[in-house]
Amino acid sequence: MNIRIIPRLDIKGPNLVKGIHLEGLRVLGKPEDFARYYYENGADELIYADVVASLYERSSLHDIITRTAKEIFIPLTVSGGIRTIDDIRDVLSAGADKVSLNTAALKNPEIIEKASRVFGSSTIVVTIEAIKQADGKYLAYSDNGREYTGVEVLGWAQKIEKFGAGEIVITSVDNEGTGKGYDIDLINMISNAVNIPVIAHGGAGKLDDIVDAVNKGDADAIAVASMLHYGFVEKNKTDKSGNDEGNVEFLKRGGKNSRIKTADLSEIKQHMIENNIFCRN
Amino acid sequence: MSKCPRKIAIIDYKSSNLFSVQNACDYGGLDATITSDKKCIKAADAAILPGVGAFADAMKKLKKLDLIEPIKAFIHSGKPFMGVCLGLQLLFTESEEFGLCKGLNMIQGQVRKFPLQSEDGKKIKVPQIGWNKITKTNDSDGSPLKNVVDGAFMYFVHSYYVEPADNTCILTKTNYEGIEYCSSVLYENIFATQFHPEKSAQNGVEIYQAWAETFVS
Numbered sequence: 001m002n003i004r005i006i007p008r009l010d011i012k013g014p015n016l017v018k019g020i021h022l023e024g025l026r027v028l029g030k031p032e033d034f035a036r037y038y039y040e041n042g043a044d045e046l047i048y049a050d051v052v053a054s055l056y057e058r059s060s061l062h063d064i065i066t067r068t069a070k071e072i073f074i075p076l077t078v079s080g081g082i083r084t085i086d087d088i089r090d091v092l093s094a095g096a097d098k099v100s101l102n103t104a105a106l107k108n109p110e111i112i113e114k115a116s117r118v119f120g121s122s123t124i125v126v127t128i129e130a131i132k133q134a135d136g137k138y139l140a141y142s143d144n145g146r147e148y149t150g151v152e153v154l155g156w157a158q159k160i161e162k163f164g165a166g167e168i169v170i171t172s173v174d175n176e177g178t179g180k181g182y183d184i185d186l187i188n189m190i191s192n193a194v195n196i197p198v199i200a201h202g203g204a205g206k207l208d209d210i211v212d213a214v215n216k217g218d219a220d221a222i223a224v225a226s227m228l229h230y231g232f233v234e235k236n237k238t239d240k241s242g243n244d245e246g247n248v249e250f251l252k253r254g255g256k257n258s259r260i261k262t263a264d265l266s267e268i269k270q271h272m273i274e275n276n277i278f279c280r281n
Numbered sequence: 282m283s284k285c286p287r288k289i290a291i292i293d294y295k296s297s298n299l300f301s302v303q304n305a306c307d308y309g310g311l312d313a314t315i316t317s318d319k320k321c322i323k324a325a326d327a328a329i330l331p332g333v334g335a336f337a338d339a340m341k342k343l344k345k346l347d348l349i350e351p352i353k354a355f356i357h358s359g360k361p362f363m364g365v366c367l368g369l370q371l372l373f374t375e376s377e378e379f380g381l382c383k384g385l386n387m388i389q390g391q392v393r394k395f396p397l398q399s400e401d402g403k404k405i406k407v408p409q410i411g412w413n414k415i416t417k418t419n420d421s422d423g424s425p426l427k428n429v430v431d432g433a434f435m436y437f438v439h440s441y442y443v444e445p446a447d448n449t450c451i452l453t454k455t456n457y458e459g460i461e462y463c464s465s466v467l468y469e470n471i472f473a474t475q476f477h478p479e480k481s482a483q484n485g486v487e488i489y490q491a492w493a494e495t496f497v498s
């Protein structure tokens with residue numbers, strides 16, 4: 001199998017943002033600029049995550065999706081704030097190829113079944129936002145890792161597969177944005193519990209983290225954010241116009257993050273190939 | 282009802298997102314319109330049958346929209362016809378999804394499901410989602426794949442694959458976890474791919490243009 005590298009772009013209003021543990025969001029630039037750059041550099045797919053998912057900002061997300069779909073010919077998955085079948089239809093008609101559900105699926109797992117039937121399994125992705133508990137168990141949280149549900153991730157992953165989702169994104173909220181590597185135990189547990197592809201997300205800080213998620217975690221695809229975004233910010237003068245809303249202090253300070261060893265897509269793929277991982281190159 | 286397409290009809294049977302196919306056609310400068318209207322389909326110079334999802338559901342929807350006979354008539358007319366993903370599978374005789382389900386039978390052969398385990402007992406992730414290589418089995422000169430290099434990566438999403446009764450229609454093969462299967466066909470006026478050219482970056486989008494060049498003078 002060829003392992004996919006999927007840049008994940010967290011979006012708030014008109015901006016690409018990045019946080020730690022899914023919170024503390026910094027503005028990094030315009031999502032379309034990052035998306036175009038990643039497309040041209042060999043991204044296998046893209047994920048747009050609406051991290052605030054408030055309805056009044058929906059229209060700007062719509063426009064971003066539509067503009068992206070017209071110029072970028074790789075699959076685009078959209079997540080965040082998608083609650084109903086109509087929401088899914090909306091996002092797909094804006095130009096997304098897949099949607100990813102979390103909170104809505106936890107509240108009402110039947111939506112996975114219904115959505116898979118209406119739009120096809122391969123259109124429906126479910127994200128699990130996992131937090132490790134003091135007793136070592138992993139529980140799924142809703143609302144961007146904020147709300148406790150008490151649902152154990154292993155059984156939940158198997159249910160997601162049974163209900164007909166095409167893929168699972170497994171997010172380690174503990175590791176997300178920290179650069180300390182993927183939670184290998186978590187990824188391995190989920191990937192081996194199901195027959196559908198599993199996308200690892202949360203924690204990449206260096207090239208070897210990606211290799212470990214595949215070779216030790218058995219991930220089928222890898223979502224990467226910080227490593228790519230901070231690299232893009234370093235290399236390009238990101239567009240700061242109109243970005244006054246949100247936390248732009250980071251960009252003004254020069255946009256460097258010491259916990260993350262940045263890389264571009266070609267370096268990531270080269271490193272994978274050197275470690276005997278098949279990928280599109 | 283929207284206006285009839287002058288050149289290419291993208292057949293909408295309400296099962297999937299057709300915007301990506303439309304976007305790819307627009308990008309290539311093709312005159313394509315999404316339609317479920319059988320009159321519009323009949324009037325078109327060429328047609329595309331896209332699709333994701335389940336075979337049986339798709340056949341039901343085609344039947345409900347009264348599109349089965351118009352599609353067959355279009356293909357019999359000899360006009361260029363392109364199938365993508367489920368749109369390739371639907372052209373075959375039958376699928377083993379949920380028992381046996383009859384297809385359009387425009388190309389003789391079966392639609393089979395990927396096994397969940399390889400011969401050496403390794404787990405196989407199904408659906409196959411992602412990029413894989415296409416290997417040319419026939420001379421592709423004059424086909425819509427003429428500009429695509431042998432071994433090019435294309436984007437796939439599928440749990441089932443086609444097995445034509447007659448191998449000579451196979452244009453490319455692809456290997457997923459040890460299973461070698463037919464990933465595109467060229468049969469009379471039909472060109473169809475298991476992969477999604479519209480999701481396969483620059484190499485892929487250009488296939489729509491190359492297909493159109495085979496019939497637009």
